[in-house]
Amino acid sequence: MDVEIKQFKKLLRKNEHYVTKARLRLFIALQKTPALSIKDLVKRLPKHDRSTIYRNITAFEKLGIIARLQMGWNSKVELSDMFQHHHHHFTCHRCGQVMNLPENSALENEIAKLASSQNCKQTDHQLEIRGWCKNCLAD
Amino acid sequence: MDVEIKQFKKLLRKNEHYVTKARLRLFIALQKTPALSIKDLVKRLPKHDRSTIYRNITAFEKLGIIARLQMGWNSKVELSDMFQHHHHHFTCHRCGQVMNLPENSALENEIAKLASSQNCKQTDHQLEIRGWCKNCLAD
DNA sequence: TAGCAATTTGCGACAAAATTGCAATTTATA
C-alpha cells in the first residue's frame, strides 16, 4: 500500500480519529489532483454527503493534512507539505489550468527574511502566480 | 480632497460609471483597512444593501480598482496596486490581524524568474505569509 | 436649477453554499 496512505492512517489514529471510507476516498482524491474545489470534491465523491465532505475537510485542516488555497477566485484545497513537496502555483488566466511550480530556495529565503524583518515568526505561506501559460502563449 | 478619491472619481467617469454615495463609501472603507471580507464591508456600510455592495465590488474589480485576496479562509478585497504600493500580507494565527509587508524587489525578482523559468508570462501574483506577529510573540 | 435620459439603488424573491442536530451506521478494541 501507498506509503502516504499508511502515514495518513497513522496520523488519524494518533489523533483519535477513525479511518473511514469517506476519509480515505477524500485523501485519495486529493492525492490525484493538484488543487480541488469543494464542488469538485462533491462531484468526485458521489457516495458521500456534502456535509461529510465539509466536516472532513475541516478535520483534515486541523490535523494539518490539507491546506486551503486561493486560486484566483474560489478557494481550493490540496494536501499539505506533509504529503507533498512544498511548492507554489501558477494559474493560467486563459485555460484555467493550475500548475505546481518547482521549489526555489532563493525565493523561500526572501520570504523568510521579509517575515523576520517585521519581527514576525512565519509558520507557512502561500504564493499564487497568475498569467499566461506556455501553451496559451503559443496560440 | 484626497488625491486618490479624485483619481477614483475620474476613473469611474471615464468608464461611464456614476459616482454614487455607495461607491464612495465603499472606496473609503477600503482605503481605511488593509483587507476586508464582504461580511466586514456589509457591517461597515449599514446604509447600503448587500446586493449593492456585491454589485459594486464586481464593478470595481472589472475596473481594476480592487483585487480579491484569499486570507486563509475567506476571500477578502483590498484596493489594487493602482491605489496602493504593491505589497504582500502577513496574517497572525493568534490575533487574526492582517498587516501589509514592505516592498522587496529581490522577492519580486525571484517570483518573476520562477514564472519565466516555466515559460509562463506573469501578469500578477499574491503572497500571504502566516505565523505569529510581534505582539502575540511577546505575550 | 429644472428637466430628461441613463444608471444605480434597495427591496424582495431566489438559488447556491455551508452548517447543524440527530438517529442509524461504522469503526476500534477486547
Add this chain to the structure above:
DNA sequence: TATAAATTGCAATTTTGTCGCAAATTGCTA
C-alpha cells in the same frame, strides 16, 4: 462478536451570493 465511541447521511436551517424591477439618484444640458 459485543460494546462504546466516533462518524455518516439525511433533513432542516442558516448564510452567501444573485437577479428583476420600481423608485431614487446622477450627469448633462438648456
